[in-house]
Structures are given as C-alpha cells and as structure tokens.
Amino acid sequence: MIIDTHSHLYYPELKSKLKEIIDRAKSNGVVKIIIPAVNVETSREVISIAEKYSEIYVALGIHPTEVKNSKTKDIEKINDLLGHEKVVAVGEIGLDYYWDKDNIDNQKYYFSEQIKIAIEKELPVIIHTRNSIEDTIRIIEEISSPKLKGQFHCFSGNFENLQKILNFKNFFISFCGNITYKNNKSATLIKNIPPEKLLFETDSPFMTPSPIKDKINEPANIVYTISKISELIGVNYNELINIVSNNTYKLFSKLKEEN
Numbered sequence: 384m385i386i387d388t389h390s391h392l393y394y395p396e397l398k399s400k401l402k403e404i405i406d407r408a409k410s411n412g413v414v415k416i417i418i419p420a421v422n423v424e425t426s427r428e429v430i431s432i433a434e435k436y437s438e439i440y441v442a443l444g445i446h447p448t449e450v451k452n453s454k455t456k457d458i459e460k461i462n463d464l465l466g467h468e469k470v471v472a473v474g475e476i477g478l479d480y481y482w483d484k485d486n487i488d489n490q491k492y493y494f495s496e497q498i499k500i501a502i503e504k505e506l507p508v509i510i511h512t513r514n515s516i517e518d519t520i521r522i523i524e525e526i527s528s529p530k531l532k533g534q535f536h537c538f539s540g541n542f543e544n545l546q547k548i549l550n551f552k553n554f555f556i557s558f559c560g561n562i563t564y565k566n567n568k569s570a571t572l573i574k575n576i577p578p579e580k581l582l583f584e585t586d587s588p589f590m591t592p593s594p595i596k597d598k599i600n601e602p603a604n605i606v607y608t609i610s611k612i613s614e615l616i617g618v619n620y621n622e623l624i625n626i627v628s629n630n631t632y633k634l635f636s637k638l639k640e641e642n
C-alpha cells in the first residue's frame with residue numbers, strides 16, 4: 384500500500400486526465416495521494432478535487448515562492464479551510480532562497496505563522512526548502528514544540544543538515560525522482576536514514592524518475608523511486624513499502640487506512 388505524499392494533481396496536464404492517472408496509480412499499488420496546495424486559490428482547488436475522489440487528500444498552505452503574491456490575511460483564509468475532513472497537513476510551506484532571495488523576512492514570517500497554526504490544529508507540516516535549509520532548521524529549532532511534526536519534502540541538504548533533521552523527533556524525510564538520476568548527491572546520503580524516517584513522494588508533474596525521464600511525472604511512477612531507494616538502502620521492496628506506509632499513517636493521522 385503506497386501513499387504518494389506529494390503530487391500537484393491540480394496542474395492542467397494532470398487534472399485533465401485525473402481519472403486515468405488515479406487508475407494507473409492504483410494499478411501500481413498507490414492507494415492514496417496527498418495534493419499540497421501553494422496558496423489560497425490552489426487550496427480551494429485541491430479541496431474540490433479531494434471531494435470528488437476518495438483516494439485524494441490535501442495539504443493547505445502558502446508556499447515560500449507564493450509569499451510575494453499573498454497578503455497576510457491569506458494565512459487566516461488558509462486557517463479557515465483547514466477544518467475540511469480531507470485536509471491532512473499544512474503545506475507546502477517553508478523557505479526558498481533559490482527563486483526568491485529578495486523576500487526572506489517575509490518568507491520567514493509566513494513560515495513561522497503557518498507552523499504555529501499547524502501546532503494549534505495538531506496537523507503536520509510539509510516543508511519545502513531550497514538553498515535555505517539552515518534557516519529552515521533554525522526556525523524549527525526555535526519554535527521547538529513537542530507538538531510540531533512534519534515532512535522535509537524532496538530533501539537536498541548535506542550530511543550535517545540530515546543529522547539535525549533525523550534528531551527532530553516527529554519528522555520524516557522524502558526524496559523525489561531525482562534520487563534516480565546519475566550522480567545525485569542524495570543517493571549517497573540516504574543510506575544514513577533509518578527506513579522508519581522515510582516517506583515516499585513523486586512531486587509530480589515534476590521530477591520524473593530517470594527510466595522515463597522525458598515524460599510528465601505522475602503518481603504511478605513512484606515505483607521507480609521506491610525501487611531505487613530499496614536498492615540504495617538495502618531493504619526489500621515490499622518490506623520497505625510496509626515500513627513507509629506505517630510512517631505515513633503515523634505522521635498524517637487524518638489519512639484513513641484502507642480496510
């Protein structure tokens with residue numbers, strides 16, 4: 384039972400074929416998909432998708448690269464939507480100094496405020512961080528709440544960053560299809576992660592795994608990434624899926640388990 388914890392199914396190239404995409408995912412063993420939103424508009428959109436498909440759950444939040452297009456009252460609007468039964472997390476939220484270096488203080492404000500909301504609502508956070516992992520880790524350390532839990536999505540930090548994150552009690556780490564690419568530096572780091580700390584994700588439509596690299600990514604392709612991780616850490620494919628599925632239900636406690 385695989386759960387794709389990160390797929391942007393509202394992108395037109397995926398949304399236009401959603402039924403087919405969900406069916407293909409299911410035939411590869413993907414039983415649930417979490418769609419993370421990036422602002423108020425996509426938060427509303429992902430809820431409407433989740434209302435149509437039982438397999439789909441959502442995370443709501445303001446992505447760091449959307450901070451410049453948002454108003455602080457949008458944080459309140461996100462807060463108001465979090466009560467929906469299909470919402471399992473606040474996300475994706477975080478810091479991005481690759482796409483937006485001019486807006487760092489504001490990004491930190493949105494990140495911290497949304498973390499506080501997640502703690503209040505007892506929801507996990509899905510964290511995006513690019514060229515900003517030290518500051519991201521620092522903010523989590525400063526907030527230092529035992530109630531804070533979450534996922535570092537599409538991890539791309541170094542060994543030292545990894546050690547710090549592994550020490551965060553209720554945090555998990557996931558890798559996208561880029562771990563299947565030649566000379567990917569995370570491929571060497573992943574051996575240091577106990578499988579009990581891993582989650583699976585595609586980040587589709589981006590990050591297509593290398594065996595099919597010229598195609599648009601979709602949740603069914605998660606199997607390529609899982610095979611690669613299984614090979615890299617030396618844990619049997621099915622055993623790994625069982626462990627990671629337990630991790631996923633533990634973190635996203637509002638996800639309903641299959642009967």
Ligand SMILES: [Zn+2]
Pocket residue numbers: 389391419475586
């Ligand atoms: Zn994403």
